[in-house]
Amino acid sequence: MDITDLWSELATPGGRIVYLIMDGLGGLPSDETARSALDTASTPNLDALARDSACGLLEIVGPGITPGSGPGHLSLFGYEPLRWRIGRGVLSALGIDFPLQDGDLAARVNFATLNDAGEVSDRRAGRISTDLNRKLCEKLRQGIELDFDGELFIETESEHRAVLVLRGDDLSDDLPDTDPQATGVPPVEMRPGSDAAEKSAALVADFLRQAGDLLADESPANGLLLRGFQTHQAIPGLRERFGLYGLCLADYPMYRGLSRLLGMDVAPAPGDVEGLFDAFEQRFGDAHDFYFLHVKGTDSAGEDGDLARKVSVIEVVDRHLPRLLEARPDVLVVTGDHATPATMAAHSWHPVPVLIHGRNARRGNAYRFDENACLNGSLSLRPGVHLLGLALAHAGRLKKFGA
């Protein structure tokens, strides 16, 4: 057992918790100004809140580990990410509302462009339209026949992204990514990682062969790349583990899928930051007691290396922040699921600022909400998976341990 299991054991009904997660929050100083996005942004509301909150930094998965958004969020939700490993395929399938069953083998699909030599020339096929994606998936569904006692699903996600699901007995996910994560090289050959995966590897290889024939004359999407194979296993949700009735307010499929996997209800996609706060105001006070609000723009801007846009997304969130406070949740948490420094244009391992606001939060010496100021907060630097337990405690949702 780890500390999260002790929270399970001690969980009791209590106050309402709001998680405001700014994806990819936290970064590094720019070379020009020596300031990070958080440090650059004008955030009077976040700064005032930081002064009245327990602040710190979260090392989301572990030292040196750059989290993908899946493990990053699992950690924030109280699931030790080395123990609960969820593949991209399963997350993608959940994100399009695909009703996965236990044992289903799922993989993330990219439509891609291959050159005459069979090498990958564009891993995303020029980000084809979602409409074309739908047509190609339909073509594959119609044309492919696999010789096995089971079912094949190929479903559009968006743009070049799709999901492959095989349903049958004894499927194994000990399979390589065929996506080489590079151009100028051919897709990786599908070979089983173990004896138990031989049947699955043969099925997927046959699928790829038939798909290759069907797509041969398409342009630019004349190939498929697969990654993140995983057989689905239901995992105990937030309600089962911690007694939390969660509601997810998020636009992007993966966050919605992950929330569903953890047993949260998922509200209609709010559309943008303003819509997110609108939706929160409409829903807060309903039967839920855990509200997960997800802002994607901070991460997208960071990934694009656009510090100015990241600053502006943070400032928009800051302007709406009083609307969360007016709802008077018992606990309000603001943090991110990993850092995405604009200077790196990528996710990174750096710890992420966090604040916990609530009646019994111990204020420290963080006078702003940024990477350096939060070093002086009362929460210090700590693993990301600590967050949910602290939120539960601040909401009066954890009984005393022992007598």
Added chain:
Amino acid sequence: MDITDLWSELATPGGRIVYLIMDGLGGLPSDETARSALDTASTPNLDALARDSACGLLEIVGPGITPGSGPGHLSLFGYEPLRWRIGRGVLSALGIDFPLQDGDLAARVNFATLNDAGEVSDRRAGRISTDLNRKLCEKLRQGIELDFDGELFIETESEHRAVLVLRGDDLSDDLPDTDPQATGVPPVEMRPGSDAAEKSAALVADFLRQAGDLLADESPANGLLLRGFQTHQAIPGLRERFGLYGLCLADYPMYRGLSRLLGMDVAPAPGDVEGLFDAFEQRFGDAHDFYFLHVKGTDSAGEDGDLARKVSVIEVVDRHLPRLLEARPDVLVVTGDHATPATMAAHSWHPVPVLIHGRNARRGNAYRFDENACLNGSLSLRPGVHLLGLALAHAGRLKKFGA
């Protein structure tokens, strides 16, 4: 699995890492000046580097644990020292380039002085010369015959130190140290710690009996003390675990032996601090991507309770530091393997200052390189075993975890 296994899983080629390890770095304020050695030393180069680095403190093995140099270094190299326990005997054998084989039983030997009552009067036999040590080892090799189907080795290390190796089937290291770590008491009797160790205990007891007879007329080295019994098992090295091609630049046998155990190449002993930096300049840029530079003088001075000498070793290192920076390693780490406060004249459990310098290191609020200033750094206080993962991340040598 622990976090170090996740680094293994995510390891990928990347930049060059330099570890500058000042043995026993970190200490306590002296009673007279209220300053530690680091705080007393004039270190303009280390201080400037600290301001441009991620700083913090490493609790090398765990709270309250005073590390020996073996576990201390293992931790810095990414080997959780509670999981990878390597005995003194194996380290000593590796340090003299003894070609250990799997299953060999090794122990560290001290030549010692026993009084007429058979009690230890000097655990180091007045630190006899290495020459005398060699003559005595030869005498033991010639004179001792053990009744078993295997081989006995007794090899000089230096001064009073030697190494005993038994090679044969089914040897067990569940044996006590015969070194009582005190004078005025007899050596500890050799008894098996378990049934499986009966054969080994009998062999060692027979060895000690014959050695006692052969040394009886010697002075001052008329006895032997054994400690750190361990059967050797090869362990996966830095290359296998983390894809690092290491080069060790160290004078002392134990550090060289440990490096060899971890699969590093070991350069000729550089001789002194200046030679260490000379050797680094000659070697950096060769096929290695992990350079381990070891400075022993800080620890020796601390062990001798000589704060002024420790200060002066640190200042010499500081003067040479720009030579490391000029080589432009992707990541430069400066730290120690444990504290050796001159006020204690011994290793201690206190956390050790650390800095990580590199392109994506997040600067915090440490404005000097000493025990107190590093409390304000962005790395905070953390376990020593975190270090290698952070170094790998800063060198771009860890892939993203999950999607």
